[in-house]
Every structure is written in structure tokens, then in C-alpha cells.
Amino acid sequence: MVTEASVLLVDIGNTRVKAIRLDAFGGEPEYFVDTDDLMNASVFRDIDTLYFASVREQAVSDRLADWCQKQGVTCREVVTEKTAFGITNSYEDVSKMGVDRWLAMIGAAEIACDTFCVIDTGTATTVDFVSKGQHLGGWIVPGFQTMKSALVGATKRVTADDAAPVTLDVGQTTEACVAQGCHAAVIGVYFSAVDYLSRKQTPFDVILSGGDKKLFAIAELSDSMRPANLVVQGLARYAKSELFA
Ligand SMILES: Nc1ncnc2c1ncn2[C@@H]1O[C@H](COP(=O)(O)OP(=O)(O)OP(=O)(O)O)[C@@H](O)[C@H]1O
Ligand SMILES: CC(C)(CO)[C@@H](O)C(=O)NCCC(=O)O
Ligand SMILES: [K+]
Structure with missing residues (x-):
């Protein structure tokens, strides 16, 4: 019999x-560089089912599925759909939408009111807007690190450091100007999302997620929510409904 402790969720x-087991999905996941790294890890022991979602190339998914088959682990890759859990995707070709965006919406819908946006910030910052179950559309923006690398790569005299500001401020050195400027740009996405939703003249929630969500400390003033990891939460919703409903 499949138990929640024997199901591994992988983003x-x-x-x-x-990666995190289904019985612990609200907690802190384990991090790996790639799937080879994951396949050799102890989290992979004693599991009988794997739910995964990937924004990498198809070969990565194929290799993971092959490996599961050899280990006797049931493997289910979740992909972006046109409709699920009461949400309808606005993309005409849903296969083009990164599954992380789709799962973030599915995860957010469980905790948000009728109208919401989910801001997921990591390598890219993505924003997706949903109202009454309809995905209205979204934004894809470079993430904080990606912005800094692009800037450094495209200029001669601009350099960056590892600082990750949490307050809106200004810099007095090149590195501080870059860090504060890119932080201001990330925060700008949040304010623009609030502005867009405000025009709907209906109550809404803003849900923040992703490896860089700490950059949104400024948003604590408002009542936006910051759940653990929405992509994993979306995967958990799929796994629960398919295995235990
Ligand atoms: N231990 C860590 N290792 C790598 N990145 C980290 C770590 N802790 C925080 N981060 C931040 O998290 C960001 C990556 O976030 P996340 O893991 O959500 O990104 P991702 O793997 O690209 O996923 P996504 O596809 O959702 O963007 C990095 O830009 C980095 O600033
Ligand atoms: C935008 C990213 C990179 C965010 O992780 C991912 O969702 C992706 O590769 N998306 C494909 C393009 C799209 O979603 O329209
Ligand atoms: K992201």
C-alpha cells in the first residue's frame, strides 16, 4: 500500500x-544540483512513488523516469494542463508554459481567495494572475541573480557582489547600486502586480514563493502570504488527489 511517507515530490x-516526501511537504526540502545528485541521495531510499515536475530539457525527465523504472519506483511526471483543480490556463498552447508556474497556481489556489496572483522568484521571477478560476495571464521577468549577471555581462565597468538587500535603499558604490537597483526592480514587480489587481475592484491575495522570496521582506507590511514552496505544494495536491482521494 502507498503511504504518504513513501511518495517523493521532486521540483x-x-x-x-x-525534493521532499509527501508526509513532510510543508517543510524545508532537500536541495540538489541536478537529478544525478538526487538519484544517489538517501531521500531516494524506501520510496515507492515519485511525483516530479521539470523546467529542464526533456532528456533530464527521461533519464529520471528510466532510473525509476529500474528501481521499481512508480514515476509520474506532472505537466502543465489546460484545466485542473478548478483552474483554467489562458495559454492556447499549454505545453509552452513552464510547469513551475502551473503548479504554483495550483498550490496558491488552495490558500488564496477567488482573485490572486502568485509571484515565484528564483532564476526568473514569474507572476501569474488568476480570477474566479480563470488564469488571466502572467509576466516572466529576470530574477535577481539573473539581472545582476546580465548587467555585469553587458557592461565594462559594472561589477556586482553577493549582497541580497531586504530594504528599499540606495547605493553609494557600484556593487551597492547594482544590488539595490536589482532589488528595487524585483520589488517593482510586486507593486505592479498589486496595481494590476487593484484595478479589478475585488478583494485579492498576493502569494509569494521561490528561493528569493526573502527579497520581498518589504511586502510584510501588506498581508501577502509566503508559503514554504508553492511548486512542491502544487505537486502535493496532484499526488494526494491521484493516490489518496
Ligand atoms: N542554498 C542556495 N543555493 C542556491 N540558491 C539559493 C540558495 N539559497 C537561496 N538561494 C536563492 O534562490 C534562488 C534560486 O531559487 P530557486 O531555488 O527557487 O530557483 P530555481 O531552482 O531556479 O527554481 P525556479 O525554477 O523556481 O526559479 C537563487 O537565485 C538564490 O539567490
Ligand atoms: C519562466 C521559467 C524559466 C520560470 O522558472 C519557466 O517557467 C519556463 O521555462 N517557462 C517556459 C516559458 C513559459 O512559461 O511561457
Ligand atoms: K521561478
């Missing part, structure tokens, strides 16, 4: 792979 992101 294969652009930068990192996150």
Missing part, C-alpha cells in the same frame, strides 16, 4: 532540484 528548477 526540478532552473538552478536547483528540490
Whole structure:
């Protein structure tokens, strides 16, 4: 019999792979560089079912599925759909939408009111807007690190450091100007999302997620929610409904 402790949820992101068992999905996942790293890890022991989602190339998914088959582990890859859990995707070709965005919406819908947006910030910052079960559309923006690398790569005299500001401020050195400027740009996405939703003239929730959500400390003033990891939460919803409903 499948138990929640024997199901592993895996989010294969652009930068990192996150894995956590279904019975612990609200907690902190384990991080891996890639799926080879994951396949050798102890989290893989004693599981009988794997639910995964990937934004990497197809070969990565194929290799993971092959490996599961050899281990006798049931493997289910979740992909972006046109409709599920009462949400309808606005993309005409839903296969083009990154499954992390789809799962973030599915995860957010469980905790948000009728109208909401989910802001997921990591390698990219994505924003997706949903009202009454209809996905209205979204934004894809470079993430904080990605913005800094693009800036450094496209200029001669601009350099960056590892600082990750949490307050809106200004810099007095090149590195501080870059860090504060890119932080201001990330925060700008949040304010623009609030502005867009405000025009709907209906109550809404803003849900923040992703490896860099700490950059949104400023949003604590408002009542936006910051759940653990929405992509994993979306995967958990799929696994629960398919295995235990
Ligand atoms: N231990 C860590 N290792 C790598 N990145 C980290 C770590 N802790 C925080 N981060 C931040 O998290 C960001 C990556 O976030 P996340 O893991 O959500 O991204 P990702 O793997 O690209 O997933 P996504 O595809 O959702 O963007 C990095 O930009 C980095 O600033
Ligand atoms: C935008 C990212 C990189 C965010 O992780 C991912 O969702 C992705 O690769 N998306 C494909 C393009 C799209 O969603 O329209
Ligand atoms: K992201």
C-alpha cells in the first residue's frame, strides 16, 4: 500500500532540484544540483512513488523516469494542463508554459481567495494572475541573480557582489547600486502586480514563493502570504488527489 511517507515530490528548477516526501511537504526540502545528485541521495531510499515536475530539457525527465523504472519506483511526471483543480490556463498552447508556474497556481489556489496572483522568484521571477478560476495571464521577468549577471555581462565597468538587500535603499558604490537597483526592480514587480489587481475592484491575495522570496521582506507590511514552496505544494495536491482521494 502507498503511504504518504513513501511518495517523493521532486521540483526540478532552473538552478536547483528540490525534493521532499509527501508526509513532510510543508517543510524545508532537500536541495540538489541536478537529478544525478538526487538519484544517489538517501531521500531516494524506501520510496515507492515519485511525483516530479521539470523546467529542464526533456532528456533530464527521461533519464529520471528510466532510473525509476529500474528501481521499481512508480514515476509520474506532472505537466502543465489546460484545466485542473478548478483552474483554467489562458495559454492556447499549454505545453509552452513552464510547469513551475502551473503548479504554483495550483498550490496558491488552495490558500488564496477567488482573485490572486502568485509571484515565484528564483532564476526568473514569474507572476501569474488568476480570477474566479480563470488564469488571466502572467509576466516572466529576470530574477535577481539573473539581472545582476546580465548587467555585469553587458557592461565594462559594472561589477556586482553577493549582497541580497531586504530594504528599499540606495547605493553609494557600484556593487551597492547594482544590488539595490536589482532589488528595487524585483520589488517593482510586486507593486505592479498589486496595481494590476487593484484595478479589478475585488478583494485579492498576493502569494509569494521561490528561493528569493526573502527579497520581498518589504511586502510584510501588506498581508501577502509566503508559503514554504508553492511548486512542491502544487505537486502535493496532484499526488494526494491521484493516490489518496
Ligand atoms: N542554498 C542556495 N543555493 C542556491 N540558491 C539559493 C540558495 N539559497 C537561496 N538561494 C536563492 O534562490 C534562488 C534560486 O531559487 P530557486 O531555488 O527557487 O530557483 P530555481 O531552482 O531556479 O527554481 P525556479 O525554477 O523556481 O526559479 C537563487 O537565485 C538564490 O539567490
Ligand atoms: C519562466 C521559467 C524559466 C520560470 O522558472 C519557466 O517557467 C519556463 O521555462 N517557462 C517556459 C516559458 C513559459 O512559461 O511561457
Ligand atoms: K521561478
